[in-house]
Amino acid sequence: MATGTSLSEVFPLSSRLNERGRLEVGGCDVIELAEEFGTPAYVMAEDDLRTRARAFSRAAGRAGHPQRNVVFASKALPCTAVLRVFAEEGLWCDVASAGELQLALNAGFLAERIVLHGNAKSEAELRMALHRKVGLIVVDNFDEIDRLARLVNDGELRDGDPQPVLVRATPDVRGQTHEKISTGQADSKFGFAMDEVGIAIEQIEAIAGLRLRGVHTHIGSQLLDLEPFRKAAAELSKLGEFPVWDLGGGLGVAYTEDQEPPSIEDYLAAVIDAAAEHLGAHSQLLIEPGRALVANAGVTLYSVESVKRNVSTWVAVDGGMSDNLRPMLYGAVYEAHVADRFGGATPCVLAGKHCESGDVIVRAALLDDPRAGDVIVTPATGAYGFAMASNYNGVPRPPVIFCRDGDARVVVRRESFEDLTARDVP
Ligand SMILES: Cc1ncc(COP(=O)(O)O)c(C=O)c1O
DSSP states (O other), X not given: OOBTTBOOTTSOTTOEEOTTSOEEETTEEHHHHHHHHOSSEEEEEHHHHHHHHHHHHHHHOOTTSOOEEEEEEGGGOOXXXXXXXXXXXXXXXXXXXXXXXXXXXXXXXXXXXXXXXXXSOOHHHHHHHHHHTOSEEEEOSHHHHHHHHHXXXXXXXXXXXXXXXXXXXXXXXXXXXXXXXXXXSSSOSSSEEXXXXXXXXXXXXXXXXXXXXXXXXXXXXXXOOSHHHHHHHXXXXXXXXXXXXXXXXXXXXXXXXTOOOOOHHHXXXXXXXXXXXXXXXXXXXXXXXXXXXXXXXXEEEEEEEEEEEXXXXXXXXXXXXXXXXXXXXXXXXXOOEETTBOSOOEEEEEEOSSSOTTOEEEEEEEESSOOXXXXXXXXXXXXXXXXXXXXXXXXXXXXXXXXXXXXXXXEEOOOOHHHHHTTOOO
């Protein structure tokens, strides 16, 4: 909600309402962006991405301490321009498929700074990771160990250098979050149960082409409380001592003004202290933030196509579940505003254009007298929107626009109708 001309933390850093009462992101007036680039559009504040990356790196690195690396979970926003920013800022990159690995390499991440995840890695994906010599493969299950054993025995794959690996453990720690993004519970599809980790490690250590470096865990996402991170470190300590611990991502963000996530600094202090206390002060520590690096750096712009009143006031826009699946997938709650009339009080349902009643972007939006042609902004849409976008109903996916110091540039163009048929084989 606007306070004077400054905005809440839900918006990209340094966003403001300008003299005309319009939202500005990265110094760019979003009404002008909508006119120039069309809607829907993802708008990212480039400086915000860099500021958050630096905040993570600063908070992670303290002189005289063991190596601590910030690994961007690229699934949150697998966009080349964003990956390039984070590669330039010295982050590492977490990938969860061969496609994400390709994107990360293409964007300039050194292979040795790439961590490969996945609960169902194919032989082709493992082959590619071995060929490209990624920094770490996080082993998820016994079938993957068998597959890796076969591949590393095929001498061509890693020039005699053993492949560093971590074992993913499921510590049976649950954070408070939606069940679909909770991963640390015992009945999880990810990782080894705690009593199987030792067996997995023995098997890995028996394979000459693999080099066990340590343990990984990721207990879940959008966690607003730090206690589960501490508890996970305490649980993991039961597994023994290792040179590398990767404690995953999961730091939550504010999607709405009333949410108060821990700061990057408080989160890292908690994780680093817990790691030092339970996992040894001299190990290398990796953390894998996804949404905390990108969610609040982005907003989505839509145009209102129609306003209809029955039991509710339905404000229908030109996008929806094809550009932001999170509300439909796990009830994620967002704010919405008319981009040049903030501070509205009319209760509205912000509906998408897709042929599903569930295509509702914001169930309880408060808008100022919305009408056809208005530009609507939904903040905090930088994470997992672009990543999960689709062509449902033949809707071309939106562009990504970087804004900085009043300049806007398209870093991903809008899809065209030709793109919709580009894979057809005549
Ligand atoms: C292994 C792993 N690391 C990091 C993340 C990033 O999570 P978040 O975006 O909540 O920080 C995820 C998310 O699914 C994950 O699976």
